[in-house]
Amino acid sequence: MSKLRIVGTFAIASGVALFLFLGMGNLKSFAGPNYRELALLTNVLHLVQQHYVDDVDEHTLIEGALKGMLDVLDPHTSYLSADFYKEVQLDTKGEFEGLGIEITKRDGFVMVVAPIDGTPAAKAGIKAxxxxxxxxPSAEDDSCVSTQDMNLLEAVxxxxxxxxTKVMIQIRREGWTTPKPFVIKRASIRVSSVRMxxxxxxxxxxxxxxFQERTTRDLAAALKQAHKETGEFKGLVLDLRNNPGGLLEQxxxxxxxFLEEGMIVFSEGRDSGNHMEWHAKGEGTEPKYPMVVLVNGGSASASEIVAGALQDHHRALVxxxxxxxxxxxQTxxxxxxxxxxxxxxxxYYLPSGRSIQxxxxQPDVLIEPYTEAELAAIENEDQGETFGEEHLAGHLESKKAKPESNEPNDPMARQLELDRQLIRATELLKSWxxxxxLELGSGA
Incomplete structure (x- = not known):
């Protein structure tokens, strides 16, 4: 049986894809080629080789023809050169050199699906x-190339x-009147996909x-550690925001x-051979504690499968x-x-039969994050001081040490102050x- 793996959009470009390790002889037979059309392609190739002003490498022409042929299809279908095919395989292991963003196409331009946590792109302020x-590519203005009508592979x-090395990207963001430049230093991206x-x-x-090769193993270990640290769960927050996807298997x-039984997802293609189903197994299932799954516009593909399946089975509140x-x-x-x-x-379709495409x-509870203006107001409020004795000229200084600041040192505590969606999830689980x-009795 062929080995199946699932990858997200490129780790600078994401989606759900099946890695099929098939030789060309394993592919299903198809209708014979239209020789008249092939003759036209061959004729053009011959004319270019014979009469173009410069010598042209035949392999370059063939690759260009392949890219052009696939560009007329959907934005996720593409030709992968040998070098880039190797990089795509590395992406699923969570290791590559670049910026750490997932991209797709929209309205002819390249759009960020999500920056990956802790990467140069995330630190530079790139947003979904x-x-x-x-x-x-060289961070100089004279090296700039417009992404309009550029395919994803070229952008990657x-x-x-x-x-x-440094690269500059010109970013257009909602609310901005003109694009702004971001100069980012490339780095070796080693992404740990689980944080608890x-x-x-x-x-x-x-x-x-x-969703990488080790995600389930690392998640199971994190949950085990959490059980050890805190005992029985009152609830769990599973954060899939800005998760652009990855391996479907994961x-x-x-x-x-989180499910004892039932369908998780199924896929339908052009013919019956592309119908596949994935089901839950009872072994290793977590206890049934309350659960909230966080999602946003950067949650794509494989993360939508997880959120949607748990929502369909009424296992979690989204x-x-x-x-x-x-x-x-993508195969x-x-x-x-x-x-x-x-x-x-x-x-692919969720257990209820609905498509995500x-x-x-749609979340069960719609909560938008704080706007930049709201966050700035919270920051200003936190930094504000009340007027007191220490502000008077010539005031006497205390001989005792000043009390330590109450500012939280734990990044998670700070996130709880600035993250409206996480705040609401925590409140829901606590009230749940x-x-x-409560012991609810009947009224008299």
Whole structure:
């Protein structure tokens, strides 16, 4: 049986894809080629080789023809050169050199699906839904290339590069009148996809930034550690915001941790051979504690499968804003010369039969994050001081040490002050626990 793996959009470009390790001889037979059309292609190739003003490498022409052919299809179908095919395989392991953003296409330009936690792009302030209108691979203005009508592979090649080198990207963001430049230093991206914190006793928080080869194993270990630290869970916050996807196999296994039985997801393609189903197994399932899943517009593909399946099975409350809406499956087929074909072959559907493609996951509780203006107001309020004796000229200084600041040192505590969606999730879980312990009697 062929080995199946699932990748997200490029780790600078994301989605759900099936890695099919098939030789060309394994592919289903198809209708014979239209020789008249092929003759036209061959004739043009011959004319270019014979009469173009400069010598042209035949392989370059063939690759250009392949890219052009696939560019007329959906934005996730593409030709992968041998070098880039190797990089795509590395992406699923969470290691590559670049900026650390997931991208897709929208209105002819390259759009950020989500920055990856802790990467140069995230630290530089790149945000989900930012539009990259130009890439300057050497960080100089004269190297800038517009991304209009550029395919994703070309954009990825321009943004990736040896660690320590710089790249400039021109960003257009909602609310800005003109694009702004961001100069970012490339780095070796080693993404740890699971992060766990204890919000308060019995209430852990787990952040999944991507679905990589080790995600389920690391999540299971994090939950085990949380059980050890805090005992029985009163609830769990699973944060899938700005998670652009990854390996479908991992998304299925993560969902399986919280479901005892039932379908998790299924896919449908052009023919019956593309119908596949994934089901939960009872072994290793977590106890049934209250659970909130956080999502936003940067939650795409594999993360939408997890949120949608848990929502359909009424296992978790989904909170936040609507997701990205990518519900297509890409099959990565190795070609004989070491290159690959990334081909959209199916759409995936949630247990209820609903599709995510363009429809998106709608949260059970719609909570938008704080705006930049609201965050600035919170920061100013926190930094504000009340007028007191110490502000008077010539005041006497206390001989005792000043009390330590109450400012929280724990980054998680600070996030709880600035993250409206997490605040609401925590409140819901705490009230859920309170109401479940109430003894409601009948009225007289």
């Amino acid at each position: 839904k930012d539009e990259i209108v130009a890439v300057c 090649k321009l943004m990736r590069g040896p660690r320590g 914190s204890i919000l308060e006793p019995g209430l852990p928080y787990v952040r999944l930034s991507q 998304a299925v296994r993560v969902t399986d941790l 909170l936040g804003s609507e997701t990205f809406g990518k519900g297509s499956v 990565i087929i190795p070609l004989d010369d070491g290159s690959g074909l990334r081909l959209t072959t199916a759409l 363009e429809v998106r996951i 626990n309170i109401f479940s312990n």
